[in-house]
Amino acid sequence: MHEAAKAPQVGFVSLGCPKATVDAERILTRLRAEGYGISPTYAEADLVIVNTCGFIDAAVEESLDAIGEAVAEQGRVIVTGCLGARADLVRAAYPQVLAVTGPHADAEVMAVVREHLPAPHDPFLDLVPPQGIRLTPAHYAYLKIAEGCDHRCRFCIIPSLRGDLVSRPIGEVLDEAHRLVAAGVRELLIIAQDTGAYGSDRRHAPDFWGGRPLRTDLLTLVRTLGELPAWIRLHYLYPYPQVDELVALMADDVLLPYLDMPLQHGSPAILRAMRRPAATEAVLERLARWRGRCPELAVRSTFIVGFPGETERDFETLLDFLRSAQLDRVGAFAYSPVAGATANALPDPVPEEVKQERLTALMAVQAEISRAKLAARVGRRVTVLIDEVEAEQAIARGPGEAPEIDGVILIPGDWDLAPGDFIEVEITGSDEHDLWAEPVVD
Template sequence: MEKLKFGIISLGCDKNRIDSELVIAKLNKKYELVIDPKEADIILINTCGFIESSKQESINTILEMAKYKKIYKCKILIVTGCLSQRYKEELLDLMPEIDIILGVNNYDKLLESIDIFLKNNNKLLYCEDNDNFIYDGERVLTTNKHLAYLRISEGCNNFCTYCVIPKIRGKYRSRKIEDIINEAKILANNGVKELILVAQDTTMYGIDIYNEKKLPFLIKKLSQIEGIEWIRLMYAYPEEITKELILEIKNNLKVCKYIDMPIQHISNSVLRRMNRRGKKEDIINNINMIRKEIKDICLRTSIIVGFPGETEDEFNELKKFIKDFKFDKLGVFEYSQEEGTVAATMSNQIDENIKKLRKEELMLLQQQISRELNENKIGNIYDVLIEKYENGIYYGRSYEMAPDIDGNVFLSSNENFRIGEIIPIKITKALEYDLIGVVYNESCK
């Protein structure tokens, strides 16, 4: 009998991507993966349910794929991920086109659920609340083969008033060091050069199972794996960044001098309403310490505008902070009023138009900052990881650029470079978020 074919659509964050890669490996044991969902007998959508825009994208994707049951080959429509975990029965009631719904803790039920549905056509729902384990195992990478996201923990204990992640993903729980190292070795043996460490909060790694923060130790162990050349740190809470971590980033040659540290706001009054652990003074002190210790550090952050009660003065304080501290990379998000969160019940919700205007104002400011910082890089030489070749142009990233969010280094060359190769590039031109360069050799001096 010919194998059934499956397609997968993965939405949302890097942690969701890892879940999708685990799901693909599981389905691959019995079914055949296809890229085009038009060819799929089974379509699985791994959803995001974090904020309103991501929920809407997930719902629209489900509705679009539901049409494939009528006009193409699709026999089974499966919905997994954060949206299904968050809304459970509501999805099945509102979208009868869905055949199987699995939560973030129930991927072990996937193959069994498909078998049951094929036999009796019964709709199935498994969405358990379980925060005692972390789903891991064999993965099929959906990134370029030279990079992989590596999950070091799951869940979150921070309980920011705007965030539903603790309710969806459960309490904070770290993976064992030996499990992470074993997975990293497998990835390296398969050609991965760049590991991107992800969690809801990477800085708290180990606190639950080792009774201390073990991120610096973990990074050191990962850097000893042959084949791994870059280690990148994402989602590091600024108030939890320690001197030990800073020194490990500084002194470890394999660690990208890059930290993603979401601060969300700088006004102490807003931070209190958000239930963020740190204060303005803590954030500023850590930024100054990082920049003092690590030459050429690249700092990325994310900001929320329009949080309930955000006054003009609080917004202007944030704007001044961004102007003064000049982050290398910055993302701005409009506050999303999410049911089930404390912030959703707060008075003084901000008008949507004001949120939009504040976001635009900060993004314009950051665009100017980014352009100025990039212009200062003209003449600099960077090791660049080549990721794509298209229409005579190579696309690559320096240590300052995380994939998909931070821009590219472009170069035109008659040389034949391999995807995944790291080559020296001299910067010749700067754009707002991207850089243009030439291959660096003796003639460039």
């Protein structure tokens, strides 16, 4: 008897944000559908795909290092992802790579794979998760509803990497959501570069799903997703007017009461320089109104310190904004020039040491806010989703905690729990990042 021939093996390295994770899942799914094996090591791989990030200098450096390692260890390398949109940079560093493609280019990547490593099976190109490969745990999944962005923020090069906004048909999104939930997903994390703009490029044209016409917009989408037996969490929302209606849906338990809104700064002058919405007083008024409508609302945001032209007064205005806004979760970054960003031409760059001092000061202010906000939750009961079970504790999240970017809820003890379980807990302790809890036993 002859042994069956071993399937050709493809190694895979994936970097970057959740949107890149979804791209990676689609490529891996196509590879598996066509009969390729996924190799865990360079030594066993016949070629390697590197899915890159290229948003800031640190990400570019990490991506180039990953490409270099793959070239050194295996030799036959395909580069895809955001850095692939800057093919000249990749090829200048590594001219020997087999091909360079941009993001959301699974068809192009597969064409190159087949060229250099013939497919064992005929391609079945419509496979998508959950039938395919997912890089998240089984109980939650990212659901990408659009690509690209129509904004032109001065610090950002996403439109040049991923293009203008292209929304997926609402029926296609809902089909994928239903398949994911049927496969055991308990939380859907809705992502796009600009989630609130979903459908605007299609002029919100109707699409048929389940025998009914549905308008292609975010409100219609989330109302329909809210019919599923799963948590629905939104990411990357601009402060558009429809956020008021989304918060109403959160208050009605259609959506998780979680608002991820990258505000970037608190000084109107710097926001104008960034080409961002500059109505900070209006944002504070809306925050108060949203919290009045939905008291359980958790608000997350990100900020940039040291943007060109940022004065000490601008920075103090940012700190004052943080103290007034009392945000639940904050991420912050020191401004880093990105090749191709129009902000590079702005005058009055902030010295690097000043950027770092301001970043430290901002995070110290936010740490105290976060400590107080979390301490106020002690004694409350909340439904949580179990993420991990370890020998002496379980790790969970509530509605106010998104995976990978926020804190967690730790449940000490040996409980009969499994990832994907929903349980009710009482919060028993806190620090500036995380919470502690115990299950409610009636």
